[in-house]
Amino acid sequence: AALAGCGSSDKLIMGTNAAFPPFEYTTSQGLVGEFDGIDVAIANKIAENVGKELQIEDMEFDGLVASVSTGKVDMVVAGMTATDERKQSVDFSDPYYVASxxxxxxxxxxxxxxxxxxxxxxxxxxxxxxxxxxxxxxxxxxxxxxxxxxxxxxxxxxxxxxxxxxxxxxxxxxxxxxxxxxxxxxxEDPQAFETEEYAIAVKKGNTELLDKINETLSEMKASGEIEQLAMEYDEK
Ligand code: GLN
CATH class of the missing domain: 3.40.190.10 (Periplasmic binding protein-like II)
Structure with a gap:
């Protein structure tokens, strides 16, 4: 059955800003078309779990929150920090990466x-x-x-x-x-810059997709896959 939480029937649409290596960038032969990176690999797993084909929409970072909250994309996977301000507009998954x-x-x-x-x-x-x-x-x-x-x-x-x-x-x-x-x-200045947690954003109330995302993330964390991706893409 189609996942009700997703806009289009056979595709899971990810919004991102593909100018953010190693999380998302473009290259001649990417994982999904021209797109590659840690986030693309994670999103691919989520799509697999949902039983859909991943489609990537590359846009300005500043427009991502609006795109997911209006339903133009199903999820934002963009090294996005789960800030309190953004939490007013979207729902975030469990964190998958700590940055500063x-x-x-x-x-x-x-x-x-x-x-x-x-x-x-x-x-x-x-x-x-x-x-x-x-x-x-x-x-x-x-x-x-x-x-x-x-x-x-x-x-x-x-x-x-x-x-x-x-x-x-x-x-x-x-x-x-x-x-x-x-x-x-x-x-680096750890004193001035607090740590930030990256998470995946969905439209407010889209618990069906959010549950699938969290399920995938927790599997990938438990198996060490996320850590491995981070190491692998660090060397690219
Ligand atoms: N983590 C930063 C933020 O959420 C930058 C993310 C990005 O550029 N993709 O604002």
């Missing part, structure tokens, strides 16, 4: 060694609507003209590389992957 924010700087940068240093007139990039945006805007309260907000993590890190920005605040695993790729450096 990091600061990406040029390899020769010596004057940014903590989040506090960003307040010294530094130009800082974030991705619009990410938790990193929230931190520089609300916690650090950086001046508006010092903050650049981009739509894609991949793009904003380029601006540190070409010297347009002093730093980018972004999630740990993604920051590390992008820093490595671009010859940049990571600054």
């Amino acid at each position: 924010q990091v600061i990406v700087v040029a390899p020769d940068n010596t004057d940014i060694t903590s989040a506090e240093d960003l307040k010294n007139d530094k130009t800082v990039g974030v991705v619009l609507g990410y938790t990193g945006d929230n931190i520089v805007t609300n916690d650090l309260q950086l001046a508006e003209d010092k903050v650049t907000r981009a739509n894609r993590g991949i793009d904003i890190v380029q601006d540190v590389k070409n010297g347009k920005l002093d730093a980018v605040v972004i999630d740990s695993a993604t920051g590390k992957a992008l820093a490595e790729k671009n010859g940049l450096k990571i600054v």
